[in-house]
Amino acid sequence: MSDPVNSIAEWLRMILSSWGLSEGLITVILGVLGVVILASFVLIVDIMLVWIERKIVARFQDRFGPNRVGPYGVLQPIADVIKLLIKEDIMPNGADKFIFNIAPIIALAAVLLLWAVVPLAPTIIGADINVAVLYVVAIGSLGTLAIIMAGWASNNKYALLGAFRTVALLIAYEVPMIIALLVPVLLARSMGMQTIVAAQSTWYIFVVPLAAVILFISSIAELGRTPFDISEAESEIVAGFHIEYTGMKFGLFYAGELLHALTVSALISTLFLGGWRGPFVDQVPILGPVYLFIKSFFVYYLIMWIRYSFPRVRIDQMLGFNWKFLTPLALCLLIVVAILDKLLVGTSQAVYVLVMLGANLMIVWATVLILRKYARVERKRIGEERPVAVPPDTESSELVGQE
Amino acid sequence: MTVLQVIFLITAVVTLGGAVLVVTVRNLIHAALWLILTLFGVAVMYGLLSATFFTVIQVVIYIGAIAILMIFAIMLTRRVKQEAGSSVNKGWWLAGLMSLVLFTALVWMFSTWSGFQTTLPVMPANVDMVKVLGTALVSPNGYVIPFEIASVLLLAALIGAVVVAWERKS
Numbered sequence: 001m002s003d004p005v006n007s008i009a010e011w012l013r014m015i016l017s018s019w020g021l022s023e024g025l026i027t028v029i030l031g032v033l034g035v036v037i038l039a040s041f042v043l044i045v046d047i048m049l050v051w052i053e054r055k056i057v058a059r060f061q062d063r064f065g066p067n068r069v070g071p072y073g074v075l076q077p078i079a080d081v082i083k084l085l086i087k088e089d090i091m092p093n094g095a096d097k098f099i100f101n102i103a104p105i106i107a108l109a110a111v112l113l114l115w116a117v118v119p120l121a122p123t124i125i126g127a128d129i130n131v132a133v134l135y136v137v138a139i140g141s142l143g144t145l146a147i148i149m150a151g152w153a154s155n156n157k158y159a160l161l162g163a164f165r166t167v168a169l170l171i172a173y174e175v176p177m178i179i180a181l182l183v184p185v186l187l188a189r190s191m192g193m194q195t196i197v198a199a200q201s202t203w204y205i206f207v208v209p210l211a212a213v214i215l216f217i218s219s220i221a222e223l224g225r226t227p228f229d230i231s232e233a234e235s236e237i238v239a240g241f242h243i244e245y246t247g248m249k250f251g252l253f254y255a256g257e258l259l260h261a262l263t264v265s266a267l268i269s270t271l272f273l274g275g276w277r278g279p280f281v282d283q284v285p286i287l288g289p290v291y292l293f294i295k296s297f298f299v300y301y302l303i304m305w306i307r308y309s310f311p312r313v314r315i316d317q318m319l320g321f322n323w324k325f326l327t328p329l330a331l332c333l334l335i336v337v338a339i340l341d342k343l344l345v346g347t348s349q350a351v352y353v354l355v356m357l358g359a360n361l362m363i364v365w366a367t368v369l370i371l372r373k374y375a376r377v378e379r380k381r382i383g384e385e386r387p388v389a390v391p392p393d394t395e396s397s398e399l400v401g402q403e
Numbered sequence: 404m405t406v407l408q409v410i411f412l413i414t415a416v417v418t419l420g421g422a423v424l425v426v427t428v429r430n431l432i433h434a435a436l437w438l439i440l441t442l443f444g445v446a447v448m449y450g451l452l453s454a455t456f457f458t459v460i461q462v463v464i465y466i467g468a469i470a471i472l473m474i475f476a477i478m479l480t481r482r483v484k485q486e487a488g489s490s491v492n493k494g495w496w497l498a499g500l501m502s503l504v505l506f507t508a509l510v511w512m513f514s515t516w517s518g519f520q521t522t523l524p525v526m527p528a529n530v531d532m533v534k535v536l537g538t539a540l541v542s543p544n545g546y547v548i549p550f551e552i553a554s555v556l557l558l559a560a561l562i563g564a565v566v567v568a569w570e571r572k573s
Contacts, residue, residue: 022405022406024405024406024407025406027406028406096432099432099433099436129455130455130456130531130532130533131455131456131459131533134456134459134460134463135459137459137463137467138459138462138463138466138467139462140467141462141463141466141467141468141471142462142466144467144471145439145466145470145471145474148471148474148475148478149436152432152474152478160478167471167475171471189534190531190533190534191533192531
């Protein structure tokens with residue numbers, strides 16, 4: 001009885017086949033049942049995430065957070081859900097009704113779909129496909145699509161601007177994210193999540209910490225969280241793509257955003273923190289989800305820590321950081337890891353890990369040196385005298401001279 | 404009828420219906436979204452054939468890149484919401500004729516194709532098909548030359564984009 005999920009599935013399969021159903025139909029029924037259970041479980045966790053996030057942000061900002069409904073305010077999210085459900089549902093004038101309504105559903109579904117490839121235990125996974133890492137990238141593009149649809153269908157210029165900004169951000173940060181995702185794929189020789197987890201006898205965070213950091217940064221950008229939340233910058237474009245959404249439609253976007261953070265944390269834990277790996281997990285597979293969620297919530301805490309500690313960056317700084325810093329760094333790391341991996345064929349595990357770790361630290365050191373040099377040049381440039389404003393009747397030739 | 408066949412029929416109807424709507428709806432954004440549904444239907448077809456790699460690649464490239472680019476182009480076009488004018492021009496009969504010829508040719512080709520009779524080759528167990536594909540792409544006995552030519556072409560396009568966008572400092 002160490003693996004309840006598969007035993008229950010076997011038991012149901014026996015009952016259904018004793019009813020005389022065909023093999024194919026039973027597989028479909030069990031598949032649908034699995035999807036419903038996994039999605040419901042994740043969505044229930046999502047409701048609790050509202051409380052966790054509000055409680056932790058309150059601690060960061062030196063206040064109490066929700067503390068009126070239930071003990072420590074744990075029932076607050078349920079009150080929130082009821083409030084969202086009974087709110088008036090407003091359809092903006094001139095909105096594209098169908099697209100407007102379907103966008104929040106796609107946004108949440110794109111997040112839920114990611115859980116199909118997250119391995120919860122050695123024997124429990126939605127679909128152990130051999131292209132799981134690529135699947136994560138593919139589903140990410142559905143999320144982008146939902147945001148474009150929401151922004152366009154709202155018939156609001158701020159919504160459209162927010163959508164444009166979001167897409168610029170998502171497309172840009174997809175590049176270092178994919179390159180960083182390639183590193184564990186390269187080390188495990190597979191794109192399947194179970195294989196990657198099984199290959200992590202040493203957690204990949206200790207082998208290629210730099211890849212984990214790059215993936216972490218670009219994931220925060222993909223989430224659209226501070227310091228990369230230019231798509232919702234309240235002071236500039238009010239609320240971005242979901243400005244016109246009310247009630248539960250807004251609730252779906254909100255739930256999707258929170259769940260996306262946890263999902264990304266689960267993916268990072270799977271790829272770099274050993275996923276379900278932990279003591280006694282081979283004997284008792286049901287411990288796998290426990291370990292995975294402990295690791296995921298740790299990563300989720302880091303994401304929140306960054307979110308509530310950093311100010312928002314400007315859009316040009318954000319894109320410059322991505323294209324001029326993160327992408328070359330990720331490419332450089334990938335090349336180094338690929339070459340070292342070939343050179344270290346046949347060496348022992350300890351040597352392999354130490355050399356990889358050393359190479360990562362070398363890259364970090366070189367990066368810091370280059371950044372220092374760049375910062376010195378930049379400080380000098382800012383320190384220079386700037387062109388002064390001139391009255392409008394000045395000759396144009398004088399203007400050129402002053403520049 | 405097996406469950407797979409039912410799923411195939413539903414997917415086929417959705418894919419073809421989406422494709423018809425792409426060319427008949429008047430709103431350009433709606434046409435682009437129907438196109439996405441059609442492309443998604445094709446991805447499901449690949450999935451039904453257990454070609455997981457192609458399923459995922461179809462979504463990444465066609466929906467993640469091409470469709471989003473198209474939507475952007477349409478959104479940046481002015482007066483996109485005004486639905487004026489006919490959706491066909493004077494040469495519609497020529498396009499119809501060409502489609503008919505192509506369709507007939509395809510039907511004729513498939514009716515004489517012997518591939519329908521061959522049984523599916525059994526996949527050897529425990530073989531990572533993605534790995535086999537990757538090895539074929541870079542092995543000298545496989546497709547390394549087309550692969551490298553495609554890479555050079557893409558690199559040239561990338562450099563071209565940089566050159567076009569280059570801000571020359573005088």
